[in-house]
Amino acid sequence: MLRLVCGAILLGYCLMAQAAYDLQPKLVADNTWVLEGSTGNFSKENGGNIVNIAFIVTDTQVILIDSGPSFAYGRELAEAIRQITDKPVGTILLTHHHPDHMLGSQAFPHARVAALASTAQLMQEEGDAMAENMYRMVGDRMRGTEVVMPDSILEPGLLELDDYRLQLLQLHGHTNADLAIFDPQTGVLFAGDLVFYQRAVSTAHTPGIAVWLQDLDTLAALPWTVIVPGHGPVAGNDAPFQQMRDYLGWLDQLLTTAAARGDDMNRVMRSPVPERFAGISLAGYELIRTVSHLYPAYEQAYWQSLSE
Amino acid sequence: MYKSLLAGLLLGTCTTLLHAEETSRHTSTMWDYYHQRLLDNQEFVFDDRVQVNTPPFAEDARQVPLEIDARALPGTTRKIMLWAELNPIPQIMVVTPGEQLENLIAVRIRVEQATPIRAAFLQDDGLWHVGTGHIEAAGGGCTAPSVIRAEEGWEKHVGEIFGARHLRDNSSFLRMRISHPMDNGLSGGIPEYFVDHAQLRDESGRVLADFELFASVSENPTLTLALKGEQQARLWARDNNGNEFNARF
Ligand SMILES: [Zn+2]
Numbered sequence: 001m002l003r004l005v006c007g008a009i010l011l012g013y014c015l016m017a018q019a020a021y022d023l024q025p026k027l028v029a030d031n032t033w034v035l036e037g038s039t040g041n042f043s044k045e046n047g048g049n050i051v052n053i054a055f056i057v058t059d060t061q062v063i064l065i066d067s068g069p070s071f072a073y074g075r076e077l078a079e080a081i082r083q084i085t086d087k088p089v090g091t092i093l094l095t096h097h098h099p100d101h102m103l104g105s106q107a108f109p110h111a112r113v114a115a116l117a118s119t120a121q122l123m124q125e126e127g128d129a130m131a132e133n134m135y136r137m138v139g140d141r142m143r144g145t146e147v148v149m150p151d152s153i154l155e156p157g158l159l160e161l162d163d164y165r166l167q168l169l170q171l172h173g174h175t176n177a178d179l180a181i182f183d184p185q186t187g188v189l190f191a192g193d194l195v196f197y198q199r200a201v202s203t204a205h206t207p208g209i210a211v212w213l214q215d216l217d218t219l220a221a222l223p224w225t226v227i228v229p230g231h232g233p234v235a236g237n238d239a240p241f242q243q244m245r246d247y248l249g250w251l252d253q254l255l256t257t258a259a260a261r262g263d264d265m266n267r268v269m270r271s272p273v274p275e276r277f278a279g280i281s282l283a284g285y286e287l288i289r290t291v292s293h294l295y296p297a298y299e300q301a302y303w304q305s306l307s308e
Numbered sequence: 309m310y311k312s313l314l315a316g317l318l319l320g321t322c323t324t325l326l327h328a329e330e331t332s333r334h335t336s337t338m339w340d341y342y343h344q345r346l347l348d349n350q351e352f353v354f355d356d357r358v359q360v361n362t363p364p365f366a367e368d369a370r371q372v373p374l375e376i377d378a379r380a381l382p383g384t385t386r387k388i389m390l391w392a393e394l395n396p397i398p399q400i401m402v403v404t405p406g407e408q409l410e411n412l413i414a415v416r417i418r419v420e421q422a423t424p425i426r427a428a429f430l431q432d433d434g435l436w437h438v439g440t441g442h443i444e445a446a447g448g449g450c451t452a453p454s455v456i457r458a459e460e461g462w463e464k465h466v467g468e469i470f471g472a473r474h475l476r477d478n479s480s481f482l483r484m485r486i487s488h489p490m491d492n493g494l495s496g497g498i499p500e501y502f503v504d505h506a507q508l509r510d511e512s513g514r515v516l517a518d519f520e521l522f523a524s525v526s527e528n529p530t531l532t533l534a535l536k537g538e539q540q541a542r543l544w545a546r547d548n549n550g551n552e553f554n555a556r557f
Pocket residue numbers: 096098174193202230
């Protein structure tokens with residue numbers, strides 16, 4: 001009797017744990033599905049699901065674009081895909097090395113995991129530390145999650161997977177190792193974290209705002225019809241590009257002006273976020289992070305050598 | 309002796325009674341210890357005119373920006389002490405200010421864990437006026453490996469000083485970064501090697517303010533100081549290996 005109760009409780013717990021992410025794939029173009037995460041920050045409640053994961057169902061396989069924040073997410077994702085197609089997930093394309101994008105790969109042991117060489121190197125160097133950090137912020141739902149290193153290296157240009165063609169772009173703005181994927185069959189642009197929409201950008205690993213703005217020009221020039229941002233809602237118009245340019249331009253201006261005025265970090269961190277960005281989630285929070293990471297370079301650019 | 313102790317007790321009691329609510333954010337388990345160790349048990353008040361500004365969380369525990377603004381304090385300041393209570397190296401700096409130094413200091417420090425930050429100003433009323441801030445940190449800033457030691461040829465740049473002078477609000481704001489690893493002896497078996505002494509001086513070499521620095525200050529120490537009026541100034545700094553560095557604003 002006791003064992004039965006325990007069993008029932010365990011079963012209930014397992015079911016709860018399994019349904020924790022409540023993933024709802026949304027069709028955004030022919031054979032193209034997106035699982036949209038929240039625009040919040042990592043928390044125990046969301047289990048790290050603040051990210052957009054996408055997949056394309058081709059004639060022969062499922063191509064997954066990023067794998068999610070945890071092993072548990074990956075397992076739920078595998079189940080959600082099975083509800084849609086019985087084709088196997090044959091390929092995972094990782095857009096970059098950030099933990100919310102690459103920690104679900106364990107759930108797809110038969111898939112090739114592919115990334116840019118520079119992304120693979122960053123995963124080697126920082127992957128475990130990033131996973132650890134996720135354990136700290138997300139807690140229990142990270143259980144059992146480990147970094148799966150890529151087994152294939154991607155080159156920019158045309159990628160042919162059986163008969164399905166994807167255009168790969170190697171860009172730099174978000175982490176210095178950013179893959180963007182354009183699907184000429186459907187016109188869908190998988191921008192990775194080069195595009196955030198209605199969610200403040202994370203600048204912790206950017207080589208600089210100027211580089212990022214250039215990448216946006218490159219992406220905007222593609223013949224896209226649908227944009228899948230790394231974070232925030234999918235769009236069928238150029239609103240995400242407009243918002244990104246406006247927001248990055250504001251950050252750049254803010255930091256340049258502050259350095260020229262002689263403000264120290266705390267003052268810059270307290271800067272008000274303009275009204276027009278009120279719809280962007282976590283702008284104040286990300287501003288503090290951005291100032292911490294980028295302001296020293298703006299100071300250095302303004303300063304002169306005083307040594308004598 | 310007995311009398312002054314009693315006065316101190318009375319004053320302390322009054323302060324507690326009058327400002328019970330305001331002082332609650334100043335309380336910490338380590339206050340008594342540092343009151344004794346750093347302030348020699350001298351009389352003090354918690355004073356919100358001593359603002360200790362910090363970000364709500366430490367994004368980079370190796371470079372946590374502090375901004376101390378006590379310009380609203382009346383009277384003359386004789387001594388300033390900054391420390392982080394729960395750091396392995398708690399002390400940040402001890403300042404002996406001259407007449408010309410404004411009570412505004414910004415500095416970036418390493419933080420090993422979440423900690424109260426204290427700024428104490430000894431005024432000519434004989435009291436330490438103490439302000440409190442708090443840093444939330446995942447930690448590890450003190451034991452993290454050096455960033456600049458990983459850069460090729462970093463030794464050649466040690467002691468280079470970059471910065472600017474800004475005239476604003478009737479003050480000369482002096483901003484600077486000194487290239488230096490500020491090794492604190494807690495990371496990678498590297499012995500202590502840090503800038504431990506600096507002075508602001510005027511054109512004739514007269515000392516405007518004296519700074520004793522500790523290895524809790526971040527590598528490549530980044531400072532904002534302010535002098536009254538439109539002031540030319542020079543910076544002299546020395547590390548514990550005896551290297552001296554000079555700059556002119
Ligand atoms: Zn990212």
